[in-house]
Amino acid sequence: MEPTVVLTIGGSDSSGGSGLQADLRTLAALRMHGASVVTAVVARNTREIADVYPQPTTVVTAQLASVLEDLPVAAVKTGILPTPETAVAIAARMRTGALPNLVVDPVLTVAAAGARRGLIAAYERILPHVTVLTPNREEASALLGWDVFTPADMAAAAAQLAARGPRCVVITGGDFAAGTEAIDVVWAEGTARMLHSPRISGRNTDGSGATFATAIAARLAAGDDAPAAVSWAKGFVGRAIGDAADWRIGGGTGPIDQFGWSALTLR
Ligand SMILES: Nc1ncnc2c1ncn2[C@@H]1O[C@H](COP(=O)(O)OP(=O)(O)O)[C@@H](O)[C@H]1O
Numbered sequence: 424m425e426p427t428v429v430l431t432i433g434g435s436d437s438s439g440g441s442g443l444q445a446d447l448r449t450l451a452a453l454r455m456h457g458a459s460v461v462t463a464v465v466a467r468n469t470r471e472i473a474d475v476y477p478q479p480t481t482v483v484t485a486q487l488a489s490v491l492e493d494l495p496v497a498a499v500k501t502g503i504l505p506t507p508e509t510a511v512a513i514a515a516r517m518r519t520g521a522l523p524n525l526v527v528d529p530v531l532t533v534a535a536a537g538a539r540r541g542l543i544a545a546y547e548r549i550l551p552h553v554t555v556l557t558p559n560r561e562e563a564s565a566l567l568g569w570d571v572f573t574p575a576d577m578a579a580a581a582a583q584l585a586a587r588g589p590r591c592v593v594i595t596g597g598d599f600a601a602g603t604e605a606i607d608v609v610w611a612e613g614t615a616r617m618l619h620s621p622r623i624s625g626r627n628t629d630g631s632g633a634t635f636a637t638a639i640a641a642r643l644a645a646g647d648d649a650p651a652a653v654s655w656a657k658g659f660v661g662r663a664i665g666d667a668a669d670w671r672i673g674g675g676t677g678p679i680d681q682f683g684w685s686a687l688t689l690r
């Protein structure tokens with residue numbers, strides 16, 4: 424049987440923990456073929472982001488055109504769109520309907536210097552085409568212009584973002600510092616629902632957001648509806664964080680275990 428193809432559009436993470444590297448690991452773990460469009464090269468390790476090098480928009484659109492003219496893409500996930508120009512060019516492809524089952528992780532913290540305000544405006548052109556939007560609380564705050572903090576705020580924010588076009592919005596709460604639960608809020612079909620899972624206290628969570636969004640895209644490609652895909656992805660990312668809890672890869676926040684390697688005894 425041929426593997427399903429999922430396309431990820433985002434940044435290369437030199438530490439391997441997040442970005443395209445996490446997306447492609449997630450797809451391989453889920454036995455899907457990952458195609459990738461590189462929007463930025465990020466020089467970083469587990470401790471810090473040293474620099475972000477946006478790729479020229481023409482380089483991004485050439486990769487996208489080449490993939491789309493040949494591969495049977497069943498779902499798409501976006502991560503870093505580093506400049507407003509690149510985001511607007513990708514939005515134009517979305518408008519043609521060429522990017523099915525579209526999951527957008529609106530990564531704003533790793534945008535090119537000075538690009539944030541223009542990017543927030545560019546996301547307005549993307550939102551109408553989105554199947555599932557996965558901002559964390561900070562990204563939701565930036566997109567909406569008010570502070571999203573409590574679970575009640577997350578529900579209100581998800582509804583406001585959904586009114587701008589996405590069929591489903593999940594506001595992730597991985598950054599809640601306290602508490603025993605990792606709480607996300609999902610808005611779909613006119614109602615908000617809280618998703619709870621045990622909060623794992625390990626040192627490694629790099630790539631959680633990327634893995635979560637990519638797993639949603641993979642499940643959409645496999646035929647799940649959006650709420651089912653989101654619930655499944657939350658279980659998947661929780662297991663991957665838990666399995667990597669004791670890893671020591673680098674001196675800071677390390678990668679997570681999409682493959683379940685920690686369960687293997689081979690060394
Ligand atoms: N320590 C943790 N324990 C369990 N789940 C977590 C933890 N950190 C993040 N998650 C889950 O990982 C997914 C990604 O969330 P989050 O870390 O908020 O994204 P981002 O990396 O974009 O900020 C969410 O489903 C969230 O609940």
Ligand SMILES: Cc1ncc(COP(=O)(O)OP(=O)(O)O)c(N)n1
Pocket residue numbers: 433434435436437440441442443465502503528530532533628629630631632633634
């Ligand atoms: C190349 C690259 N670096 C960092 C990120 C950060 O993504 P974010 O969703 O903020 O967090 P995690 O996925 O690391 O939990 C990225 N998307 N790409």
